[in-house]
Amino acid sequence: MCGIIGFCGYLDAKDVLLKGLAELEYRGYDSAGIACFTKDGIKTIRAVGKVANLANRLPAELESGCGIGHTRWATHGGVSEQNAHPHSCGKVTLIHNGIIENYHELAKELEETGRLPVSQTDTEIAAMLIDSFYEGDALSAIKKAVSRLEGAYAFCILFSDQKDAIYCIRKGSPLVACQSEEGCVVASDMVALLRYSKEYFVLPEFQVAKLTKHSITVTDLDGEPVAPVMLGIHWDMSAAQKNGFKHYMLKEIHEQPEALRRTIAPRMKKGEFLLPDFTEDGIPDKLFLDAKRIVIAACGTAMHAGLIGKILMERLLRLPVSVEIASEFRYADPILDEHSLVILVSQSGETADTLAALRLAKEKGAKTLSVVNVKGSSIARESDYVLYTHAGPEIAVASTKAYTAQLAAFYLLVLRFAYSMGKLSEQEVSSYMEELAAVGGHMEQVLEQKDTIKELSKRLTPSHDLFFIGRSLDYALAAEGSIKLKEISYIHSEAYAAGELKHGTLSLITGGVPVIALATQEDVFPKMISNVKEVRARGAMVVLITKEDNNAAIEQGICSEHLIIPAGNDMFAPFSAAVYLQLIAYYTSMYRGLDVDQPRNLAKSVTVE
């Protein structure tokens, strides 16, 4: 949440900052602002709304080679220009991503020194605090301030008497930096660095980076030099652009077959039979062989991937698995020990609650494995083992390709460990692997049904409520279909276990209410069809999703729209069925005239609680 960027170098700082903010805008879009060193001192410009509004306000004559920029997702204080970053106090101007939890107490203390805030933000209090300690020595002021700050933060700080230098520090919230011939850049995430370098580093917590035009120096809080660990950037600029698609979300939906290939191929080693191989990931068989219990902790869509993972693991590994919402898990005093394996799932690898769940699991002695997309992210770095999904940058706030790549990661893990635990034979694992390798092609077939989905979505556009129903894997997928639809179309939707409807929710099913019924699982197919008939009898507009091989079993008139996924083993149906649900959400949002990629009140990479 909140995108931050700083640049010091030989390009026009305002251009670099604006480009960077546009690339980071998915992290927050309530307001944006920049502050640059100019010949007349630090100039700050802020605007409510998107980065484009800020761009319209920037004077063409603003000349600078060093500045900081911020795109905000409001936490403390409403959406207003006054609350937009950068914030200044005395000699200090800064931008912040995170939440200062003790800002109220600090504000009271600072008031006694005559410093009164003009905004309602916690960030301005941090600027006041650093300024209160500043006597010309930036490091010393930062060190003193940090000892008083509670919460999470990534700061980029300008001191008005230290022209063309940016100081950065972080705790919890991410900051990455790189250096090129054009200058030095620091940002909340690597996407904003892609155009400048193929190498970057993650600023370690509680260490200070100082950017000047030609160097980045990193020290600890006592000024001792630290050599940052350099990481390679494997994504290129085009991966983070729309490439002819109207929205990032649509592009990312289409990228799924390729993203899955990138998740699966590196682990698909052909020997005498097909068996997932995690040698290069460094994940030993022992991890699962030693586990007596598995807990999956994550948030939102990543948690929904975990719901599928749980069904697969319980089915094939015969181990007890629970799926926990990370924000609940972290405060629940969970029962964990050295025989517990906690799997954290996160696209960004920075979600604050998932990170806290990871830290708690480690504290309690559990083994940790993370399934992460962004290389070098906090969750990846702090886990005992990491399985990268390699889905490429996901820019749309609504997660699509990261979700199906997370599913693929679960299938790979389950197949490998079911084999090493002796639960699957060589032949069985090989045949499942072939099915897994085929899902990309199945998803492509569903993508060809785009026009049907467009028409269907037009019909869904006026709905106020919508229900997704399913059983088993379909129920887990229904949860994902529902979050996708509500987050970008703003239509209220709920996912229900189909058998649970008659215990309350059926009262909401009246004439014309859309119900998306997933019926891809053979073992519960007849039950599912009975549930479809129940909602149909109450006048629901039913969209039924089944496998090609179930066509014959579908009676005339049972649904208003019948969507078909390619035939194959039921266990792999969630991949292609997910594409239908993503397309329905996408086109419904589009026909409602909404901002598909940046839905209201949301942001990607939730680095605050």
Ligand code: F6R
């Ligand atoms: C929904 C969505 C969110 C994220 C959630 C976790 O489309 O994207 O629900 O899945 O915020 O984010 P990560 O995976 O980055 O931990």
